[in-house]
Amino acid sequence: MRENRRTLLWDLDPQGAASYLFRIRPRVKGGSPKLVQQSRPLLDAVKATDFEGLDLLPADFTYRHMDIDLNERPRPERTLRRLLQPLEDEYDLVVLDTPPSMSLVSENVLNASDVVLVPLIPTVLSVRTFEQLSGFVAELDGRVPVIRGFFSMVDRRRRLHREILANLPLQHAQVSSIAVPAASNVEQMAVRRAPVTAFAPRSPAALAYLELWAEISDLLATRSSAAE
Amino acid sequence: MVFRSSYLPSAPASTPLTWIGAAVPPGKADIEALFGGVLNGHFALRSGGIERRSLVCLDTADWRLRRAGLDLVYVERDGLLALSSPDSGRIEQTVGRLRWPAVINGIPAGPVRDALSGPVWVRALLPIAKGRLVGLRFSVLNEDAKTVARLVWWDGSLQAPGQAALPARVDIECLRGYQKDAGEVVRLLSAGAPLGATSGSWLDDMRGTAGVVPISSQRFEMQPDQPADLVVAEALLAYLFDLEANVAGVIGDVDTEYLHDLRIAVRRTRSIVKLLGDVLPEGLAERMAPEFRWLGQVTTPARDLDVYLLSVDELAASVSRPDELDPFAEHIRGQRALAYRNLVRALRSRRFSSLCQVWRAELESVVAAPAWHQLTASQLADERVRRIFRKVRKRASLIGADSPAEEVHALRKTCKEMRYLVELFKPLCAPKAYKQVIRDFKDLQDILGEFQDSEVQAAALRQFAQEMIDGGTVKAGTILAMGELCGRFDASQRNARDELTAHHDAYLGKQAVRHVKRLVRR
Numbered sequence: 001m002r003e004n005r006r007t008l009l010w011d012l013d014p015q016g017a018a019s020y021l022f023r024i025r026p027r028v029k030g031g032s033p034k035l036v037q038q039s040r041p042l043l044d045a046v047k048a049t050d051f052e053g054l055d056l057l058p059a060d061f062t063y064r065h066m067d068i069d070l071n072e073r074p075r076p077e078r079t080l081r082r083l084l085q086p087l088e089d090e091y092d093l094v095v096l097d098t099p100p101s102m103s104l105v106s107e108n109v110l111n112a113s114d115v116v117l118v119p120l121i122p123t124v125l126s127v128r129t130f131e132q133l134s135g136f137v138a139e140l141d142g143r144v145p146v147i148r149g150f151f152s153m154v155d156r157r158r159r160l161h162r163e164i165l166a167n168l169p170l171q172h173a174q175v176s177s178i179a180v181p182a183a184s185n186v187e188q189m190a191v192r193r194a195p196v197t198a199f200a201p202r203s204p205a206a207l208a209y210l211e212l213w214a215e216i217s218d219l220l221a222t223r224s225s226a227a228e
Numbered sequence: 229m230v231f232r233s234s235y236l237p238s239a240p241a242s243t244p245l246t247w248i249g250a251a252v253p254p255g256k257a258d259i260e261a262l263f264g265g266v267l268n269g270h271f272a273l274r275s276g277g278i279e280r281r282s283l284v285c286l287d288t289a290d291w292r293l294r295r296a297g298l299d300l301v302y303v304e305r306d307g308l309l310a311l312s313s314p315d316s317g318r319i320e321q322t323v324g325r326l327r328w329p330a331v332i333n334g335i336p337a338g339p340v341r342d343a344l345s346g347p348v349w350v351r352a353l354l355p356i357a358k359g360r361l362v363g364l365r366f367s368v369l370n371e372d373a374k375t376v377a378r379l380v381w382w383d384g385s386l387q388a389p390g391q392a393a394l395p396a397r398v399d400i401e402c403l404r405g406y407q408k409d410a411g412e413v414v415r416l417l418s419a420g421a422p423l424g425a426t427s428g429s430w431l432d433d434m435r436g437t438a439g440v441v442p443i444s445s446q447r448f449e450m451q452p453d454q455p456a457d458l459v460v461a462e463a464l465l466a467y468l469f470d471l472e473a474n475v476a477g478v479i480g481d482v483d484t485e486y487l488h489d490l491r492i493a494v495r496r497t498r499s500i501v502k503l504l505g506d507v508l509p510e511g512l513a514e515r516m517a518p519e520f521r522w523l524g525q526v527t528t529p530a531r532d533l534d535v536y537l538l539s540v541d542e543l544a545a546s547v548s549r550p551d552e553l554d555p556f557a558e559h560i561r562g563q564r565a566l567a568y569r570n571l572v573r574a575l576r577s578r579r580f581s582s583l584c585q586v587w588r589a590e591l592e593s594v595v596a597a598p599a600w601h602q603l604t605a606s607q608l609a610d611e612r613v614r615r616i617f618r619k620v621r622k623r624a625s626l627i628g629a630d631s632p633a634e635e636v637h638a639l640r641k642t643c644k645e646m647r648y649l650v651e652l653f654k655p656l657c658a659p660k661a662y663k664q665v666i667r668d669f670k671d672l673q674d675i676l677g678e679f680q681d682s683e684v685q686a687a688a689l690r691q692f693a694q695e696m697i698d699g700g701t702v703k704a705g706t707i708l709a710m711g712e713l714c715g716r717f718d719a720s721q722r723n724a725r726d727e728l729t730a731h732h733d734a735y736l737g738k739q740a741v742r743h744v745k746r747l748v749r750r
Contacts, residue, residue: 048405055404
């Protein structure tokens with residue numbers, strides 16, 4: 001938005017946290033079946049957010065069965081990619097917000113993406129999940145997205161957090177050293193129903209998100225020039 | 229009007245309403261109270277920022293964009309060009325600081341330039357009017373405090389030409405996915421506040437308030453029973469207006485069409501003076517004809533060179549080695565600069581200003597006291613159109629496959645005179661017959677034009693080649709490429725002659741006679 005990129009955020013999580021934050025009702029007419037079968041164009045379900053240049057495709061409770069809907073399509077793991085293709089002229093950037101699970105939806109997201117951002121709470125289990133995901137992506141056929149981990153909910157008072165923060169980026173080139181703190185401003189997003197960059201733009205969390213965006217933007221540019 | 233570049237091109241457009249109340253609310257608080265009161269119970273209102281914009285309304289001198297249903301605005305502060313049309317919405321392009329007038333090649337490459345290049349053609353874009361807008365923004369919120377529409381109250385003022393307030397407007401910006409809410413907002417505002425639907429844009433308001441008009445001919449009315457000298461003098465005054473309106477553009481070399489249009493005004497004047505000059509005060513036509521002939525002559529070299537330069541890329545593409553024509557194009561540019569210098573000197577001369585002054589004074593005195601009552605306008609039109617049509621047919625009948633080129637040129641000249649005569653009397657003509665006659669003559673003139681242009685261009689090429697050889701710098705490849713072009717012009721002239729004799733009946737046969745007979749309403 002700061003760079004005037006026309007952006008669509010698709011809230012694929014049936015819990016609809018992103019939709020809630022943008023004050024948009026988590027409801028899509030026809031739900032997942034209609035969207036996946038393409039009997040309803042994606043664009044018809046899109047809503048403008050309060051931020052110019054940012055639109056949202058809201059969550060819907062039927063997304064909890066999206067795996068089943070996808071599985072009924074030919075080449076199910078590439079269905080989302082096909083669905084998004086008509087939006088190429090409409091948006092410069094599409095962000096797919098998925099629930100934290102390994103599923104057919106996640107596999108679709110990996111197939112449709114240029115860059116996959118993985119928020120990492122600096123714990124052993126989340127590091128393990130990241131390694132599993134990296135391994136899975138490495139085995140994908142054809143077009144492989146760039147995986148980029150970043151730290152989230154970081155509490156520097158904890159020794160384990162500090163250790164992982166210091167070591168993991170050294171062990172994995174795919175992990176950024178950017179760390180979004182576990183700050184009250186981040187929790188306030190759900191209270192205020194607005195992005196932290198809108199109501200506390202100079203807070204450490206907002207600055208970390210901006211730094212993260214700069215890194216993603218560079219990754220996208222590199223990816224785009226490599227594709228040319 | 230929305231100027232934010234992040235707006236999606238296909239997003240629902242904004243709906244404008246115009247303030248139709250007696251007094252405009254004086255301040256932001258009053259406007260907020262007005263909107264809040266009207267929307268109360270349905271939506272909440274949140275006050276936003278203030279936008280200030282200086283706008284330049286751009287178009288060509290003959291308003292090509294307006295005629296094509298396009299609005300082009302330059303937002304000075306943002307260096308932004310925004311092009312909008314009711315059919316295809318709005319596109320925007322950041323162009324930085326630009327100076328106007330500017331031809332299309334003076335605008336950086338981008339979507340607006342691409343969209344403009346067809347309608348604008350070779351004409352320069354000029355500032356038609358300048359204005360200033362102050363916009364007060366409001367968000368319209370639903371029960372979740374989500375923005376479902378935006379309101380912008382616009383106060384505008386014309387800054388040039390002249391200074392005046394523009395009617396206040398409200399834009400209701402629809403957001404994707406909330407069209408129903410925006411429709412409800414429009415309904416509530418229209419019903420609850422003195423706001424009316426408006427079909428025109430801000431630029432329409434600016435143009436209307438400024439009272440600007442495009443350069444165009446035929447701004448005279450005519451009644452069948454008016455005295456003949458009155459209608460002829462009024463038409464000639466309109467041509468004089470056209471002529472003078474184009475002088476500054478020629479002197480400033482704004483674009484090549486100023487000279488073209490100036491020459492058309494001169495040609496029309498010369499034709500009408502020749503064909504209808506006898507209805508003007510005795511001796512006037514004889515006195516003025518040589519002056520307009522002089523004016524025609526001084527404008528010819530520059531126009532001929534313009535025509536060459538405009539077609540130089542096309543000509544280069546038609547020869548086997550296009551690069552070989554570069555020195556020729558350079559030569560033409562040099563010659564054109566000299567020709568324009570001479571032309572500007574003529575247009576700044578005492579002879580030219582005296583011609584315009586005397587001509588206007590004479591024509592205005594005819595309009596003030598018409599004295600020629602032998603024929604009405606309608607009788608004059610009927611008599612003179614038939615007379616010149618007989619002349620055209622006679623000339624055409626003499627032309628065969630072996631006729632000298634001079635006879636074809638003479639026919640073309642007479643056809644042009646007839647066309648100008650018919651166009652002058654357009655207000656007195658039956659619309660259908662008028663269209664048919666103009667169409668008949670347009671086709672014929674196209675063929676005759678091709679014949680003459682090919683000959684003139686081939687002759688000019690020979691002259692240019694000689695000049696370049698005399699200059700001592702030209703290479704053999706350039707002369708050979710020019711020879712290729714000469715061959716094409718000769719072939720094109722032969723084609724035109726064949727077409728002329730083959731289609732003679734189609735243009736000047738019985739059907740054309742019928743069209744001319746029905747032309748003037750009695």
